[in-house]
Amino acid sequence: MTHGLHHVTAISGPARRNLDFYTRTLGLRLVKKTVNFDDPGSYHLYYGNGEAEPGSLLTFFPWDHAAPGRVGIGETQETRFRVPEAAIGFWTHRLIAEGVPHEAPVRLFGETVLAFRDPDGMRLSLVGVPGIEDEAAGETGTIPAEAVIRGLHGVSLLLREVGATGAILTDVLGFADAGREGTTHRFRASGGIGGLVDIREAGDFLPGRMGAGSVHHIAFRAADDAEQAAMRARLAGNHRLRTTEQQDRNYFRSLYFREPGGVLFEIATDIPGFTVDEPLADLGSALKLPAQFEPFRHEIEARLPALAD
Template sequence: MTSGIHHITAITRKIQANVDFYVGILGLRLVKRTAGFEDADQLHLFYGDGNGAPGTLITFLAWEDGSPGRVGIGQPAEIALSIRPEAIGFWLTRALTLNIQMSGPTQEFGEPVLRLKDPDGIIVKLVGEAAVAGTDPWTATGIPAADAIQRIRGATIFSDQPQATADFVVRHFGFRLVAESAGIRRLAGDAADVLDIRDAGGFWTSAPGTGTIDHVALRAPDRAAVERVAASLRAEQAGATNMHDRTYFYSLYVREPGGALFEYATDEPGMLVDETPEALGSKLFVPGHVLADPDDVRARLPQFSLPGEERMTERDLPFIHRVHRPEKSDGTALVLLHGTGGNETSLLPFGARVAPNATLVSLRGRSMDEGYPRFFRRITAVTFDQEEIGSEAAALAAFIDEANAAYGLSPDKTVFLGYSNGANMLGALMFLHPGIVRNAVLLRAMNVLENVPMADLSGTNVLMVTGQSDPYGPYAADMEAFLERAGASVENRTLPAGHDIGAADVDLVRQFVQRVTG
């Protein structure tokens, strides 16, 4: 049995910072970008050597702006990458020069080790491994071949049952015990990759989230080996296992007795199954089983630029938000505010269909109502928290001013589009801070202000779209009347629909956007 580490998968909060670290600083190659196999709205990036060979792959799931996790028992805790021992000095100097958090060098199991922290706080150990030889170290980033990262050296697993964890890996995955030191059992595979099982008894339990390592994938020679291990796990009643065809490998998942998640993945068919070596990592792969429109999936996924490519840096503004840049911009922009139960990705496909050449800026509401993001809270179905509406409208006005400067948005060529709760916030914003919004689309909107202030909205263009069978539809007339009283130019269209939005809304909004941004 061939044994070793196939890949290590972790979770990041900010994909651009992640790319800058693993490609720009560590010098790995981006070898694959995919939509998630379990959740298509989750970007999954693979980094590795020049050919994306098994044993070199570090992968990240993007939980953009997601909550941080906690490293603890039942979880991988460190990623170890091999370099030549004499390269430690190069990486020490590089870390100091680039202001990377680090510690060391130290000696572990007779090898020099330098620990770095990535932008999410994940520990990456650079290990000076004697006689290491990578298959195709990636040197396109300018790092000398002699100093380049060669491959994965190993991973550290925190376990409060270290003996049981070690025995499980040895029994099922072909590793063997090679050393013990300071509470760590070191297991090695045929490819000289190592798993360090650390006795973490008394430590706190892990919690999933950004800044944590999700799982370690071990190498299987072929699909038959995966199925044999699955059978042995079932015979042992080792817990739930499931097998998947991941296009680039076939694998199973299982948790060891201490709780850490392992994957067992085949080397074949590999990262080159759908791309040439020259184009590796250049296109987004959307799994075939995904039922959503691939274009909608692409619109929802976070964008990033490789080092050296033109980029728009996302700014730290009062609202969590997503910026989606079109391949070819026409200078227009849509600012999107979701409805109850949505988030900053929900309206991106709608916006991309309406204005494919517009920059999209999509916000996440900061209020929580029954566990869902909103822009302000409800008190009853038709009464709302007036104080919160006022404070969040002020925050939104500040966001708009800063976003205009940060992203180069032109107020005359920007259309604000809100759905349901987001539309209601836009309506309130126009009355409380007149002049900020010049073009607005209000989908399934109603007035939520108990006292509507007098405002001058002359020169403001508004499209309201109401569903004929929407239970909130009867309230739209009041909003239209208040807007017209303030001098806005209002077009209120009724569609044969309910509170949901669809293709007919897209057509109406597209015509409006083209007309007002002309």
């Protein structure tokens, strides 16, 4: 079975600015345009690779007037994308040309990491990975094929200590301990894209504050309902952690729980996928609503901000 990250969900400022940055500047595909199922007055925008694969997905709740967040203990510190190793030079020049705040490339666990921030200050990085040129990429009008982002590489969590969270990653979520570099502990899953979780052990430090530029939650893959139920049982039996009831998100089914370090985790099924309500070629072209909101489509569309002129 393939494990790893299913998606990362974050909070942003204005939706149009978010859409422009992730589709034009970074060349990701808008794979689903829907609403926050718990707040249908705001969008939920999904970006991913050309095939809309689990493990490629970064999603946003965009709120025009969201106050800035603050990275701290108990939060996702950085979200990382994977690109072919030879593309790091291209991306360095592109970030400069686009005026994107970024840092000089560094080496981490033998890989080149180019850190930068989106318009809301969200911490991101591009990681050069050898041998991934054939991974799904998809056509983009702004990025040459050899440099296109292939999906998520992983996330870095900033936690007080590693032990209890690491135990859940290895016992429940399909990861294995992959070593340590300084204060950072690496955990690796088998899936390729979305296959890494780094935990930076920071001890007592300032707690995080949720807001624009913050990651709201990270989701891990379960192949189907049966595997998800088995993960839930291990959480309860081995770690005394309870999840929410299963929630239907149309494109996957979800359980949520707060892991011991304070980060909101989700377990999301790979099924039914993003082509359940529109064909692959048309993903992201129309506003998709869950059935309970369809009777209110006119009112919802009237409240949502325009994404284009």
